[in-house]
Amino acid sequence: MELFDNLLIGLSTALELKNLGFCLIGVLIGTAIGVLPGIGPIPTIALLLPFTFGMEPAGAMIMLAGIFYGAQYGGSTTAILVNVPGETSSVVTCLDGHQMARQGRAGLALAIAALSSFFAGTVATIVIALLSVPLAALALKFTAVEYFSLLVLGLIAAVVLAHGSVARSLSMVLLGLLLGLVGIDVSSGAARMTFGVPALSDGLDFVPVAMGMFGLAEIIANLERPAERHVVSQAVRGLIPSWADLKQAFPAMVRGTALGSALGVLPGGGAALPPFSSYALEKKLAKDPSRFGHGAIEGVAGPEAANNAGAQTSFIPLLTLGIPANALMALMIGALMMQGIQPGPQIMREQPQLVWGVIASMWVGNLMLLVINLPLIGLWVSMLRIPYRLLFPAIVLFCCIGTYGISNSLFNVWLMLGCAAIGYFFIKVGVEPAPLLLGLVLGPQLEEYFRRAMLLADGDFSVFLTRPISAGLLVVVALLLAAMLSPMVVRGRKQALAE
Amino acid sequence: MTRLRLDRRDLLLGAFLVAVAAGALYATRTLSVGHAADMGPGYMPRVVSLALLGFGLFFLARSARGATATIEPVRLRPLLAVLAAVGVFALTAERLGLAIASVLTVLLAGLATRETKPLESMGFALLLSALAALLFIKVLALPIPLWPR
């Protein structure tokens, strides 16, 4: 059995004492920086890169990968405890995770996030070992046409992220799309809505917008209603999930893992899709969708699983094709090259020890995260006992420094300030920013893929329907739209009949 | 009691969206639109802005159907204090350095609520400033000056 052999090779590398040590260092550093809003894994890995020159390739890669998924994990902690999303994926965790924390269930939310991540990590490790080659071939079938249809599906699904009126959510998606268009147009090089500000030419950074609209706006609104926020600082009960909690969360974990594993493989899909689409799926499947946004446990379990599974399977294009799926994977390629290893399609044949060692170490690392973090949950939660009058200035300060750290620019701090004001306005008029953030992330890609598809097809719209994967995705879009609009139609008819 | 009562939430949201859409249309007025098969840089902004304009007008129209929910009153103190705290960080971080900027930010943010105790706040600001310097400058090597330069 080839799979068994491969995993054995991998485990024998990953379980070497020094590699276990590197894995531990990686996940610890990763968790620590993940908890800080804004400071992501990319600058940290860049900072540590020179230190890895003297290490063995396997040890170096295991440590850097550990930083990556450790940071994902730490990001969820901040999202749940203080409602500050440090990256795209944690926005979804904020929605229900922070609501759970406000209800005094922070410990439960953190435990479920850890368990979901570990479960997804375990399954994704097996997926990589079993299916990486066919999945990589599938990923290559995705051209601009398929990506466009996939993103349309993602945007339509985004509407369910908010509760309440479909019209309000749609208008937020559109506003996000519009903000996403700010910057230099990839296809023509023209500057759009940059108002002569050079810092805008690469578009709006996600983190300042998210931290402003979620974290800071929420703080301002919290301070207005002193009675409510004491709930957070109340005694925190239920650190360990009950059997009933697990039973409720488990199906969501499984679905999230499947969705995340599939979407993570696509190198052009972006980290945003797995958690967002898992949340949308859970809300659609739930018997009572109105619980979502008010601390639904599936709203934490599904997206967390999807996120972690996607983060791991995003290594597949790198390991089998030598193609980096995102900036972070590009950095990993840089690290490999510094080790004198030529990344590329041949890497799996030539360096089985390294490749399978890294894959096995992901599972080991996830186990470490679980073991380290379950006991730590109590400590994290006790942070909420810090009086709010001290906690919120600290959050404001860390948001400022973190935002600055993304590209070492004060412009982002000003941008966060503006977004905080807009986010406060949104709270007052009763709209939610989550669909806007998805629009902001996916908008530029949507346009880029559409225009490239048109350029390559000489302006023939039928390509979206003649290519099978794309056609299939668009059928799902049509079904979703019909499902969303039909209640309105039915209601309209009833009203008409009543009159 | 026949005075028309507008839904203020829809009214404000509609006005905001109309303003944003109009601004975007104005800012992108010179970009070439092209046509669907060969879109210029102005195509997407225009399509999205027009759709947004439509939603804005829809909310404005819907606001006339009467108030369904009220807006909680705005309290200026927390709003201004938090925004000012962020602003003061942006103004001072690169000039006065992280140490001073952190203290100023924490103190200003503290003004957002009456619960803040001046002495405690001062001590906490100094503590956070030291922590931030250690963490972001020593450990994470963030290229931001520690003291005025």
Added chain:
Amino acid sequence: MSRSSFRPSSALAKGLVLAALAGLGLSAAPAAAQNFERPVRIVVPFAPGGTSDILARLIGPKLSAAIGQPVVIENKPGAAGNLGADTVAKAPADGHTLLLMDVGSLATAPSLFSDLTYDPNKDLAPVSMVMFGPYVLAVHESVPVKTAQELVAYAKANPGKLAMANSGVGAANHITAVSMAKELGITWKNVPYKGGAAASRAVVSGESTVIINGSTATLPFVANKQLVGLAITGEERISGIPTFKEAGLPGGDAGTWQGILTTAKTPPAVIARLNAEIGKILQDPEIKAKIAEQGGVVKPGAPTEFADWLKSATERWGGIIREAGIKGTN
């Protein structure tokens, strides 16, 4: 382009003369006299992980040891490298703020961006070229050609059928592709991607069919028979692929040029010291080997050589950009 005339300011000219002397080995006296009192920043105007960033992190520690001051690497990405370059252009002129970047972007910036906030030729002082990385011309396996000549013939027979992937509008490989098509009298669709990695992915999957891109990113796919390598820039064959010159293609000096610059009006002695130290670092066998792993060759040189290169590249590429009507902003 009256705005960006290429006459260096007189201070800079003096600096270049002195630095040229330094390059000739007369540097001992001024170098010893010139000391660094504060930490030195190397600004990399791109995100971490790219070639420029890795080079900076390689050179940084060695430079720190040589000048006895900490060297901090600062990533300032944005606006195709112009944000970071602008920071260095406006820094104090004391040689404590360095810029390490793909200097091809500096040569194209004045022609691509009409609202540039600095003048690459006037506000920055070249210190030393660092490396050159050749480009590979490769096609997807579905294109029925085995040599560069066959590709040219195929393109002539099927005008507009080939899709040439590039790393972005105005990127060096975009301009190389445009000028190549013009000189050979062929047409292909220029398809922009966000960065070199996305472009190579597209050609491996067959979404686009031709690519001109860095050798490290491209050669593994050639080795794995997913792409067919037709020609390589620079002076030497790599993996048996003929050079552009041998294949009869124009543009044989195209590729990634990485260099170090500092703020204009920096005292010539400081530039001379930096040039001498960086020259020494680039001769270090370890650094040479690491740069070779990045698919490049070290190219140390006098500041004047660098300045000449920048001037001629700005003129030549500017001509191509204006002729093809490529715009970085409106």
